Amino acid sequence: MSKLKGNVALVTGGADGIGEASCRALAAEGASVVITDIDLQRSQALAGELGENAMAAELDVRDEAAWSSVLGEVMARYGQLDVLVNNAGGAGAGSIEDISFDDFRESLRLNLDSVFIGCKLAMELMKGRGGSIINVSSIHGIRAAAHAASYSAAKGGVRLLTKSVALQCAQQGYGIRCNSMHPGYILTTQMEDWVAKQDDPDAMMAGLVAQHPIGFLGQPTDIAAGIVFLASDDSRFMTGAELVMDGGFTLV
Numbered sequence: 001m002s003k004l005k006g007n008v009a010l011v012t013g014g015a016d017g018i019g020e021a022s023c024r025a026l027a028a029e030g031a032s033v034v035i036t037d038i039d040l041q042r043s044q045a046l047a048g049e050l051g052e053n054a055m056a057a058e059l060d061v062r063d064e065a066a067w068s069s070v071l072g073e074v075m076a077r078y079g080q081l082d083v084l085v086n087n088a089g090g091a092g093a094g095s096i097e098d099i100s101f102d103d104f105r106e107s108l109r110l111n112l113d114s115v116f117i118g119c120k121l122a123m124e125l126m127k128g129r130g131g132s133i134i135n136v137s138s139i140h141g142i143r144a145a146a147h148a149a150s151y152s153a154a155k156g157g158v159r160l161l162t163k164s165v166a167l168q169c170a171q172q173g174y175g176i177r178c179n180s181m182h183p184g185y186i187l188t189t190q191m192e193d194w195v196a197k198q199d200d201p202d203a204m205m206a207g208l209v210a211q212h213p214i215g216f217l218g219q220p221t222d223i224a225a226g227i228v229f230l231a232s233d234d235s236r237f238m239t240g241a242e243l244v245m246d247g248g249f250t251l252v
């Protein structure tokens, strides 16, 4: 399988969960993968496993200077960037009554500001040559959750920022596509650990499953398959679109 042979793909938050599965899937399709994360050790372990076409770099997505430095390393090593997966994110629990303005801003920094920085800097490198930017939003970027005010705001922002970037790139003829990915609840290690810590894990899991009409929760590999689709020419006529992979969560 080599849909992405000759492509260089950078994934943020690539050491665990959906990001890790995406790195594995992109590499399996022949891409050279730049695994970035705040957890350098884990990224290096994954890069070691994926072989010579993978590199690891420490990147806190909230830090614009760190972005510039990592992208500099990528250009020095590969001379190109074809795919950016803005995946890192999370944290944003609490209703508007539960959280402070500082909490709100911190969640926006992680989930939305980071995507702005990534898109802006990657566009500079992709202009003319073309590329695909994939921004990982959420079902809560489409349907708000009262218990996650800042997360809903940030992920909704990612959804429309994606469309704005897509339009700008299309209208300027840059050859860059930009799409958003909207996963339902996905069984990552972190998520399984969180459920296990609840008072009644079985009831919690049943409650989550019940929100997905398809009757089960997704795996990181389900989302990674969508990421590969958005990265490759199979989706060449898609830009500014939402790929919703949620077992029907947003239908009800």
Ligand SMILES: NC(=O)c1ccc[n+]([C@@H]2O[C@H](COP(=O)([O-])OP(=O)(O)OC[C@H]3O[C@@H](n4cnc5c(N)ncnc54)[C@H](O)[C@@H]3O)[C@@H](O)[C@H]2O)c1
Binding pocket: 012, 013, 014, 015, 016, 017, 018, 019, 036, 037, 038, 039, 059, 060, 061, 062, 087, 088, 089, 090, 110, 136, 137, 138, 139, 182, 183, 184, 185, 186, 187, 188, 189, 190, 191
């Ligand atoms: N898991 C789900 O159910 C689900 C559902 C919808 C959307 N999402 C979104 O998918 C994306 C990935 O989520 P996940 O569940 O796979 O996460 P995860 O918690 O399993 O992994 C996140 C990774 O990001 C890294 N990370 C954390 N903060 C970072 C930072 N500031 N800079 C760089 N890396 C950082 C972590 O070290 C970790 O390796 C997130 O944007 C999340 O909001 C997840």
